[in-house]
Amino acid sequence: MTHPPRSFHSAILRVGTLLVIAGSPLVAQSSGRAFTPEDWYKIQRVGAGVLSPDGNTLAFTVTTVLEDKDLRHTEVWIQPVAGGAARRMTAPAFESTAPRWSDDGKTLYFTSQRPGSRGTSWAVRMDEGGEAFAVARQRLKGGLAVTDAEVKRAMALAFRHLKVVTEPGGAVGIAAVMCGRMPIKGRTVVVVASGGNVDAALFREALAAA
Numbered sequence: 001m002t003h004p005p006r007s008f009h010s011a012i013l014r015v016g017t018l019l020v021i022a023g024s025p026l027v028a029q030s031s032g033r034a035f036t037p038e039d040w041y042k043i044q045r046v047g048a049g050v051l052s053p054d055g056n057t058l059a060f061t062v063t064t065v066l067e068d069k070d071l072r073h074t075e076v077w078i079q080p081v082a083g084g085a086a087r088r089m090t091a092p093a094f095e096s097t098a099p100r101w102s103d104d105g106k107t108l109y110f111t112s113q114r115p116g117s118r119g120t121s122w123a124v125r126m127d128e129g130g131e132a133f134a135v136a137r138q139r140l141k142g143g144l145a146v147t148d149a150e151v152k153r154a155m156a157l158a159f160r161h162l163k164v165v166t167e168p169g170g171a172v173g174i175a176a177v178m179c180g181r182m183p184i185k186g187r188t189v190v191v192v193a194s195g196g197n198v199d200a201a202l203f204r205e206a207l208a209a210a
Helices: 008-018 025-030 133-137 146-162 168-178 200-209
Strands: 045-051 057-066 072-081 096-101 107-112 121-125
Touching: 045 096, 057 096, 057 168, 072 096, 072 107, 146 168
Parallel strands: none
Antiparallel strands: 045 057, 057 072, 096 107, 107 121
């Protein structure tokens, strides 16, 4: 199956027709009045566009200013690049941003802070439709918490015994095992230690504290 080449910019131009402007400068001028700050509150802004892997669909955000609440509200939408109706992919009751496609284009991921959720990463399956689901809830069985001091000890342990430089977030798994947060007796456990993006001063502090 072949797909015609499509650029991100051409897709953005198509999606530009989705801008809903109730009080644009042109409308204001034609009505015999100047464009006012209140008119800006009536403009929906499109951004964060990202093309699907096959180049056929653009995911993007639509942001509306809620003047009465002094808030900006953002939702995730999709639009066929070849034309057609746009479709909102996220619940209007929740703020949703940062759309991203899976490698196969069958799942659309986005960020949303929702009550009762253990994380901010959500996804919706394109082939099945329906409601979005929390990625952490579907993929993970639980979570563990460690302190900053325990993370620093884990960073020092990884450097001294494994010769690996880890950033704080990348050493959390080591800290959880090292401090007994996770029972490992009689079990085969794999801990992923990742990321060397650590500030030099913080790394020195971790080595000195251990």
